[in-house]
Amino acid sequence: MDGTSETHAPFRDARYAPRALEVERRGDVLILRNPTPYSRTVQTVTAPLIRWASQAPHRIWLAERPGEHGEGAAGWRTVTYAEAADQVARLASGLAGLGLSRGKPLLILARNGIDNALVGYAAMSLGAPIAPVSPQYGLKGADLSRLAFAVERLKPAAVYVDDAEAFAEALAAPFLAGLPVIASRNVRDSDVAFEALQDSPPQPPVCRPDDVAKLLLTSGSTGQPKAVICTHANIALNAAQIAACYEDPDPPVLVNSAPWSHSLGANAILHMVLHRGGSLYIDTGQPLAGRFDETVRNLREVATTYHNMVPAGWGLLVGELERDPALAAKFFEKVRVLQYGGASMAQSILDRVQAVALRTIGCRVTFAAGYGATETGPTACNIHWLNARAGMVGLPTPGTAVKLVPVLDGPPDKFEIRVKGPQVSPGYLDMPQASAAAFDEDGFYRLGDAARLADRLDPAAGLVFDGRLVENFKLASGAFVVAGALRVAAVSAIAGAVSDAVVCGEGREGVGLMLFLDPKACLRIGDPKAVKAAIRAGLERLNGLAKGGGKVTRALILDDAPDAASGELTDKGYINQALARERRPAELARLFAEEPDDGVMVFA
Structure with a gap:
């Protein structure tokens, strides 16, 4: 089966609406x-919460594993639509008491979780934008310069963290000094406990469609991150557009x-x-x-x-x-x-x-x-x-x-x-x-x-x-390399031995690949020699079908995994190609050395 070949096997009904163009x-x-x-009809992000709290009050909206980060815990902590609507209204009142209001962002430095969602929708209900940044920016050992840049750009009025201890180094940084800090776990004496905010009287939403709901940072793969303005209407109507794809x-x-x-x-x-x-x-x-x-x-x-x-x-x-x-x-x-x-x-x-x-x-x-x-x-x-x-x-x-x-x-x-x-x-x-x-x-x-x-x-x-367009490049010969397509083709050709590839070669004589292995798949293939042979065979098959800049001339198996702390592996789970090349100058030099060592695979 190859996705383009004919097959008589039916599809399960996806309940799509008819296609139109x-x-x-x-x-x-x-x-x-x-x-x-x-x-x-719906043009604010809080309107659906009110709707479902009325129409399906006992239905689960969110569930998470209880305890520290959820891992290893049995069972699920849940919040229903009725419970969520009540808690969001109370949290909104508590946030207003801390000075949050229309146009004053709440910085969210937290992993996904029920409290994260509730406090975010509470802030948005006030017309206060939320500015969720990657937890990688502030966890222990992180390079805080990325967070400092984000704070300078976002200018938050308060900060929410899911765990004050996990983000202690970031919270102690001078660029967050003086901001109210709301924390769900390991609350410090100077923090506002998440539970305390819930003791406030409920406040109905006052947000409007043209209010800014979120300030989301771009990935920064082509320069310093920018803060994208997402209005309530942008988000609400995009959800309605997706829903209209289905019956x-x-x-x-x-x-x-x-x-x-x-x-x-x-x-x-x-x-x-x-x-x-x-x-x-x-x-x-x-x-x-x-x-x-x-x-x-x-x-x-x-x-x-x-x-x-x-x-x-x-x-x-x-x-x-x-x-x-x-x-x-x-x-x-x-x-x-x-x-x-x-x-x-x-x-x-x-x-x-x-x-x-x-x-x-x-x-x-x-x-x-x-x-x-x-x-x-x-x-x-x-x-x-x-x-x-x-x-x-x-x-x-x-x-x-x-x-x-x-x-x-x-x-x-x-x-x-x-x-x-x-x-x-x-x-x-x-x-x-x-x-x-x-x-x-x-x-x-x-x-x-x-x-x-x-x-x-x-x-x-x-x-x-x-x-x-910014990832594509030309070889020294002038041949054009479509890096994204070549990466996918290479990973597919190797058939499971690698988890991802970094495409290299701008201004070089040929294309090189730095390869991250998939450990479980490699165990099934055999010893390192068998893995290397499987990779070589796959890339030779790829080269046999390729034209021009699509041929791989060299490949190097990397000894480690992509590094999430540096941003090389984004928290969305894909490789930042430019950053991976920048972080690995020694490997890049090995890959294109005039006389490559035995670890570099060379293809004619």
Whole structure:
């Protein structure tokens, strides 16, 4: 099975709405619009909470493992919609007493958790933006310069931490001096206890659609992070756009670990669940060897209807599903849609998941993918039809227009993606010039990504992601290298031995790869010599099919795992390619040495 081959195996009903597309041609430029109606009734992030507290008061909204970080704890701590609405109203009153109000941000320095969600929605109900930053910025041993930069840019009025001891070094830093600190655990004498805030009288929401709900930092992969302005209407309407892709009256059930410091986890997962009245089981596992067992444990207990993970997570999960029929039976019991995001996924991983589904339930489960950025809500496009092909990013969501502009000096089928819709941010905090430059003459946001049509003659077949324009580079010969596509092709060709790859070679004679191993997969392959042979064979197959800049000339197996503390591995679970190359000058030098050592694989 290869995603593009014909198969008679049916799909489980994903409950999608019919696909719709309007195409406008302006010379070589294409504009794709989705005319499907979507609800504009809800335009603040707190409105769905009030709705479901009334209509489904006893339904679970959020669940987490109790205790320190949840790991190892039995059972679940839950909060229902009625309980959450009451606690959010009381927390809002307590936050107002600390001076939070419209336009005064609450900095959130915390892992995903029930208290994190409650205090965040409480602040937003006041019209006070929340500014969740990556916990990696402030945990013990972190480089605090990243947090200092974020605080300078965000100018928060107060700070929430889930654990004052875990973030003690950050809280003692001079750039947070004088700010009220709210803490859920290990509360210090100077802190405000989360529980104490809940003793306040309830306060109804006063937020408005045009209020800033969130200030989300960009990843910083192309420079210093910017604070993206996300209004209540941006977030609420994006959730409504996603909901309009389905004809599904049932509330979704998810197990998910995507961090709420990014728009995928915060908006496309947490708020999408709230918008549709679903239940989210908060997963503290990570898509890393040694950190993924918690995810597997949770999936043994909770039968999800929708499952979304980064490709690295799917690479780990498929191995567990293949080894454990009981886990596979639980996982495929109710799930209707599988999705990946954050990076492109190898077709081989998708095919392996479908093979397990066929053995377990006798049918396939559609694989979706979303596309967008922090600035686009995040969801500008998604796959909202039955699909078994990797690499697709779908078509515009209802109410969204996508402009496809031919890439200068690129092949004729390569387009730059630009987006317009109600979910698109108005710009960046206190950066008017950068905000203006982010949009073209027609008001379309420039994402800096490339795409091509899956079928040149039929735009309705969808778009295929074709790499970030800033990540692509040229070799010394002038050959153009599409780094993102090559990374996915290489990981797929090696068939499980590696978890990810860093593509190198700008200005060099050829392309080099730095490879991170998948320890469990390597144990199945055999000793290090067998692993190296499997990698070599896979890359030789890839080179046999490649043209021009798509051939790999050298590869180096790295001795360690991606480093999360430095940001090399983002908390969304993908490799920051530029930072990985910057952090590993010695390995890069080995890779391209004039006389490479025995650890470097050289290909003709």
